[in-house]
Amino acid sequence: MEGLRMSRGAHLATGLRRTGVLAAVWLALTGAAPDALAAGALALALAVPLSLVLLAPAPHPVRLARFAALAPGFLARSFQGGIDVAWRALHPDLPIRPGWIEFPTRIEDGPARLIFGSEISLLPGTLSAGSEDGALYVHALDASGEVEGSLRPREDAMARAFSQPRAGGREEGS
Numbered sequence: 001m002e003g004l005r006m007s008r009g010a011h012l013a014t015g016l017r018r019t020g021v022l023a024a025v026w027l028a029l030t031g032a033a034p035d036a037l038a039a040g041a042l043a044l045a046l047a048v049p050l051s052l053v054l055l056a057p058a059p060h061p062v063r064l065a066r067f068a069a070l071a072p073g074f075l076a077r078s079f080q081g082g083i084d085v086a087w088r089a090l091h092p093d094l095p096i097r098p099g100w101i102e103f104p105t106r107i108e109d110g111p112a113r114l115i116f117g118s119e120i121s122l123l124p125g126t127l128s129a130g131s132e133d134g135a136l137y138v139h140a141l142d143a144s145g146e147v148e149g150s151l152r153p154r155e156d157a158m159a160r161a162f163s164q165p166r167a168g169g170r171e172e173g174s
Contacts (some may be wrong), residue, residue: 014057019048062111066161070119073157079124084124088141094124100141112162114146119154123147151171 022044030036103120107113109131117128117136125141140147166172 011052011057015048015052018042018051020097022047022051062165063161066157070157070161074119074122075120077124081122081124081126085141094140097144098139098141101138101140101143101147103136103138103148105131105136105155107155107162107164111138112158112164116155116158119158120151123150123154 023040026036026040026043030040039129088094105113105116107116113136117131120126120128120138122138126147127139128136129139130137138147138151
């Protein structure tokens, strides 16, 4: 766990970024009204430290361009998943072979794994149902073995977006 600790500089940088984002939101909501500036400063002074406690800075920075690049595929798989489940439910033979899959993941516990689990739930016929000891538990409508193969590319893309080590422990460069 010691290797995941952030330096004071990285912690400060995260706090400054959050201050900027929250200040911009406050100014947009209040229209930069002079009488709201004091309340905004007080809100920032309370909200930023609280956010650093409740949502600790990630040990790996999010690469926004890579994360944004996941959106089109995420939307396409959401649509495809809905169509697949509807087809299976309406098919006269009900072509399902439900089962559980224990999917060992290299993605560290935290926001990246949470988002990865959410994306798994949008793949055709899959539902992420928990995480323990470095594995995600996935319920699949067709657990015949093809599910794990479809998860690895998604896992690699999420790991790259969150600057996490890839297979074999290689760190993805920028």
